Amino acid sequence: MERKKLDIGLYGFTGCNGDQLVIVHSEDKLLDFFGAANIKSFSLAKSDNDESALDIAFIEGSIANREQAEHVKHIRERSRMLVAIGSCAVYGGIQSMHVKPSWEERFKKVYGNNKLDVRTPTPSLPVGEVVKVDFSLPGCPIDADQFFYVFGQLLRGQTPAMPDYPVCAECRWKENECLLLKGIFCVGPVTAGGCQAVCPSHNLPCLGCWGPVKEGNADSHIALLKEKGYSLEAIQNRMGMHAGAGIPESVKKLLGA
Amino acid sequence: MREILVEPLARVEGDGGITVRIDGDKIKEVSFNVLEGTRLVETLVVGKTPEEDVSIACRICAICTLSHRYAALRGLEKALGITKLPPKAQLMRTLMHMGEFVESNSLHVFVLALPDFLGFPSAIAMAGKYGNEVLKALALKKYGNKIMRLTSGRMIHGENPTIGGFGRYLDRTTLLELKKEAQEQIEFAELGVQLVGGIDIPSYFEKETVFMCCEPGDGEFGVMGDQIRISDGKTVPVEEYRSLTNELFSPHSAAKHCLYQGKPYTVGAIARLNNLGDRLKGRSLKLYEKYWNKRWLKNPVFNNLAQAIELVWCLETIPVLVDAILEIDEDPALVKPSRMDGEGVGAVEAPRGTLYHNYRLKDGLVAEANLIIPTGQSLEDIDKYLRIAVEELLKQKADDQKIRMQCEIIARAYDPCISCSTHMVRIERV
Numbered sequence: 012m013e014r015k016k017l018d019i020g021l022y023g024f025t026g027c028n029g030d031q032l033v034i035v036h037s038e039d040k041l042l043d044f045f046g047a048a049n050i051k052s053f054s055l056a057k058s059d060n061d062e063s064a065l066d067i068a069f070i071e072g073s074i075a076n077r078e079q080a081e082h083v084k085h086i087r088e089r090s091r092m093l094v095a096i097g098s099c100a101v102y103g104g105i106q107s108m109h110v111k112p113s114w115e116e117r118f119k120k121v122y123g124n125n126k127l128d129v130r131t132p133t134p135s136l137p138v139g140e141v142v143k144v145d146f147s148l149p150g151c152p153i154d155a156d157q158f159f160y161v162f163g164q165l166l167r168g169q170t171p172a173m174p175d176y177p178v179c180a181e182c183r184w185k186e187n188e189c190l191l192l193k194g195i196f197c198v199g200p201v202t203a204g205g206c207q208a209v210c211p212s213h214n215l216p217c218l219g220c221w222g223p224v225k226e227g228n229a230d231s232h233i234a235l236l237k238e239k240g241y242s243l244e245a246i247q248n249r250m251g252m253h254a255g256a257g258i259p260e261s262v263k264k265l266l267g268a
Numbered sequence: 269m270r271e272i273l274v275e276p277l278a279r280v281e282g283d284g285g286i287t288v289r290i291d292g293d294k295i296k297e298v299s300f301n302v303l304e305g306t307r308l309v310e311t312l313v314v315g316k317t318p319e320e321d322v323s324i325a326c327r328i329c330a331i332c333t334l335s336h337r338y339a340a341l342r343g344l345e346k347a348l349g350i351t352k353l354p355p356k357a358q359l360m361r362t363l364m365h366m367g368e369f370v371e372s373n374s375l376h377v378f379v380l381a382l383p384d385f386l387g388f389p390s391a392i393a394m395a396g397k398y399g400n401e402v403l404k405a406l407a408l409k410k411y412g413n414k415i416m417r418l419t420s421g422r423m424i425h426g427e428n429p430t431i432g433g434f435g436r437y438l439d440r441t442t443l444l445e446l447k448k449e450a451q452e453q454i455e456f457a458e459l460g461v462q463l464v465g466g467i468d469i470p471s472y473f474e475k476e477t478v479f480m481c482c483e484p485g486d487g488e489f490g491v492m493g494d495q496i497r498i499s500d501g502k503t504v505p506v507e508e509y510r511s512l513t514n515e516l517f518s519p520h521s522a523a524k525h526c527l528y529q530g531k532p533y534t535v536g537a538i539a540r541l542n543n544l545g546d547r548l549k550g551r552s553l554k555l556y557e558k559y560w561n562k563r564w565l566k567n568p569v570f571n572n573l574a575q576a577i578e579l580v581w582c583l584e585t586i587p588v589l590v591d592a593i594l595e596i597d598e599d600p601a602l603v604k605p606s607r608m609d610g611e612g613v614g615a616v617e618a619p620r621g622t623l624y625h626n627y628r629l630k631d632g633l634v635a636e637a638n639l640i641i642p643t644g645q646s647l648e649d650i651d652k653y654l655r656i657a658v659e660e661l662l663k664q665k666a667d668d669q670k671i672r673m674q675c676e677i678i679a680r681a682y683d684p685c686i687s688c689s690t691h692m693v694r695i696e697r698v
Binding site: 024025027028029030032033035036038039041042045056057058059072073074075076079104105106108110114117118120121122130132135151152155206209210212213214215218220244245248249252253 | 304305306307308309310311312314315316317320323324327328329330331333371375379383389390391392393395406407409410413421422423424425426427428430434435436
């Protein structure tokens with residue numbers, strides 16, 4: 012018996028659109044993707060969008076103005092399940108980075124005293140701080156294989172299993188030389204795996220773009236980096252760069268956030 | 269009062285819209301709106317290292333991620349006193365840039381723009397009647413993505429292109445595969461030009477404008493340079509970009525729009541072909557000679573065709589680049605900075621136009637950043653052409669659907685990249 016196709020919507024809020032593009036870029040799978048479910052709304056790819064009840068809404072991007080907050084609440088109300096995709100939706104992305112001065116002061120620096128209307132900008136928030144999120148898939152951008160795995164599992168009503176190991180595990184599997192041992196500033200030990208340790212595999216350090224790994228030991232990593240001669244400021248900058256609102260408590264303390 | 273709102277404008281990258289308000293036979297408002305949330309990227313990179321800046325700045329946009337990375341690298345390297353890269357590193361940068369042009373131009377021409385002209389809501393819906401074309405267009409786009417993935421390390425936001433060169437270079441087998449595939453893809457790219465070139469483009473909204481693009485400086489067609497070429501014949505060093513882009517606050521669309529000597533201007537493939545098209549060679553020159561005419565100086569919708577011709581140019585250029593890379597055996601080490609304080613302006617052509625990254629460094633950290641993106645530069649012209657089109661359509665007594673469709677076609681032809689819009693917030697004119 013053929014099961015009823017689930018109604019799906021994909022939405023982009025504040026960010027680079029990279030997560031939706033990872034899907035659009037999966038040319039071989041794109042027609043199957045459109046065939047496996049009823050893609051009701053996906054405005055990056057099509058113009059005949061239907062904004063009604065959904066089984067699953069996939070949300071990319073952070074929430075950075077009042078109108079977006081209203082919109083995502085409306086999507087939540089009409090969706091059985093809501094999935095945050097990409098580090099902006101999950102952690103708020105680079106635009107949620109803890110930096111000084113305050114958001115208000117920085118906003119004024121960029122836009123001056125000009126009055127803004129219709130859209131009411133607000134500091135960027137992860138989707139989960141505005142509405143209930145049922146499942147999170149981080150990555151900057153998300154990994155295509157991981158997305159289609161998650162998508163397939165959710166269509167079947169299963170809970171996808173996510174990696175609970177750091178980038179270091181994937182780096183070891185690739186038999187890369189450890190960059191930290193060479194004194195290079197790498198945050199792989201405290202960053203969630205899933206990218207296949209792409210940067211260390213190119214002789215470049217992990218910058219933490221998938222956000223923190225569950226139960227990562229940030230304190231021990233901060234101590235290690237200090238021992239290697241990096242300043243507290245440099246450590247704060249690097250560890251706070253991509254994790255947005257998802258930075259570990261000990262880094263938050265360093266940042267005075 | 270008639271009101272036509274297109275929100276969101278589908279099949280563009282990012283959150284944008286068009287507002288048309290008509291009172292009787294008078295236009296009250298025509299504007300292309302940028303609805304994207306603000307990210308204040310220029311303030312996020314202050315205090316960061318050059319490497320961190322590159323990682324943050326490329327995330328402005330997923331389509332032009334490598335153009336942002338390239339512009340950031342050029343600006344930062346100038347500031348760091350790195351004036352010249354080893355030939356292999358420079359060739360690899362050009363190759364990665366070509367990958368982005370193939371990806372972005374093919375995505376825009378075939379997946380985002382073409383459905384309008386053939387009467388479909390999406391490329392997927394087009395697949396029924398134009399199955400072969402859609403599959404081949406997707407294969408071409410995939411090839412561009414492949415170059416981006418291989419050169420940068422990942423499909424989007426790869427970190428491999430870094431300050432002073434690349435973390436890792438491509439092996440011989442991979443390079444030869446890329447060369448072979450370019451030679452296989454060129455036939456479809458030429459067919460694509462014919463397909464797009466065969467579309468009738470209405471002329472009622474035509475008007476002269478100014479075009480700007482990077483001047484490669486070597487007499488060849490190209491998409492990077494240290495000078496800017498303007499269609500009025502002037503050439504200006506990129507360091508003087510502020511005199512060209514004159515950002516201003518615009519009450520009706522709220523983006524910081526750009527004006528050149530008080531006039532709107534257009535950037536992108538159409539600007540490059542209008543300014544430099546006679547420098548093309550081989551197959552792309554033949555196509556340029558066949559399709560270019562003086563209407564291109566007045567009608568932005570020819571941008572789709574210009575992008576299609578650039579695709580052929582890219583596929584002709586890639587094998588030449590690969591051969592040149594293969595002649596150099598040794599992978600160069602990263603070039604080290606010669607100073608920690610300085611300023612630099614990096615300009616490259618993103619697929620949708622000239623992109624500037626200006627940085628000032630102090631003690632090796634970013635002290636100040638100013639980024640000017642292509643879509644912001646074309647915004648005044650987008651509004652101008654939308655207004656002319658609506659004025660003319662009102663004279664023709666066109667219905668809302670026709671007005672909406674024409675406005676979408678004009679805005680979409682610019683291949684607007686709204687995520688890129690670092691300086692944009694919408695204010696609606698009432």
